[in-house]
Amino acid sequence: MKRTDRRETFPGLSDNANEFTVIRSSRKTLCVTVGAGGEVTVKAPRFLSDRRIREFIAENSSFIEKARAKALSVSDAAEAAGPYTEADIRKMKDKAASEFPGIVKLYADKLGVSFGRITVRRQKTKWGSCSSGKNINLNILLCDCPENVMHSVIAHEVCHLKHMDHGKDFYRELYAIFPDYDKCRKWLKDNGSLLNRRYELYLSSKGK
Numbered sequence: 329m330k331r332t333d334r335r336e337t338f339p340g341l342s343d344n345a346n347e348f349t350v351i352r353s354s355r356k357t358l359c360v361t362v363g364a365g366g367e368v369t370v371k372a373p374r375f376l377s378d379r380r381i382r383e384f385i386a387e388n389s390s391f392i393e394k395a396r397a398k399a400l401s402v403s404d405a406a407e408a409a410g411p412y413t414e415a416d417i418r419k420m421k422d423k424a425a426s427e428f429p430g431i432v433k434l435y436a437d438k439l440g441v442s443f444g445r446i447t448v449r450r451q452k453t454k455w456g457s458c459s460s461g462k463n464i465n466l467n468i469l470l471c472d473c474p475e476n477v478m479h480s481v482i483a484h485e486v487c488h489l490k491h492m493d494h495g496k497d498f499y500r501e502l503y504a505i506f507p508d509y510d511k512c513r514k515w516l517k518d519n520g521s522l523l524n525r526r527y528e529l530y531l532s533s534k535g536k
C-alpha cells in the first residue's frame with residue numbers, strides 16, 4: 329500500500345454481514361477481493377462516494393459470500409490439518425531433489441526437447457513456470473500432491489519448452505503426453521489452496 333492510499337473500515341451491509349475494508353488510491357475502477365481468512369477488501373478510486381462503494385458491495389454480494397465460504401472452509405481444513413512441520417518441508421525438499429529431474433527428463437524425452445536448470449521454490453500463485461532460457465521452476469508443494477498431479481504440472485511446464493504460449497499446439501502436445509491432464513488440474517483447483525494455507529501457517533508458526 330502506498331503512503332497516499334487511505335484505508336477505512338466499513339460496517340457490513342446487514343447485521344450479520346461482516347465489515348469490509350476500503351482502500352482508496354489513484355486507481356480508476358472498483359474491485360473486491362476476499363482474503364485467505366475471509367476478510368473482504370474493496371479497492372476504490374480516491375473520490376468515489378461511500379454510497380457507490382456500498383452499492384458495489386451489494387451488487388457483488390453473492391460472489392463475496394461464495395468466496396468467503398470457500399476461504400473459511402479452506403482455513404478450517406488447514407487449522408484441522410495443522411501447519412506443515414519442519415519434517416514435512418524437509419521430506420518435500422528431499423522428494424523434489426530426488427524425483428523432479430527424472431520426471432522432467434521423462435516428458436522432455438517424450439517431446440524430444442532439451443532443458444536447462446530445474447529450480448524448486450515455493451510460489452504463492454504458481455505451480456510451475458518455464459523461462460525462455462529453458463529453465464524450469466517447480467513449486468515445492470507439488471511434493472504434497474498426488475503423484476499424477478505432480479506429473480501433470482511437470483508435463484505442462486515441459487510442454488512450454490516447445491510452445492511458450494497456451495495455444496492449440498501446446499494443448500495438443502500436452503494431452504498427447506499426459507491424457508489425464510484435466511482431472512489433475514481439477515484436483516489442484518479444489519485442493520491447492522489448502523496446501524498453500526498450510527504452508528502459510530508453517531511460515532507464521534516460525535514467525536516468518
Ligand SMILES: [Zn+2]
Nearest residue numbers: 484485488494
Ligand atoms: Zn503454462
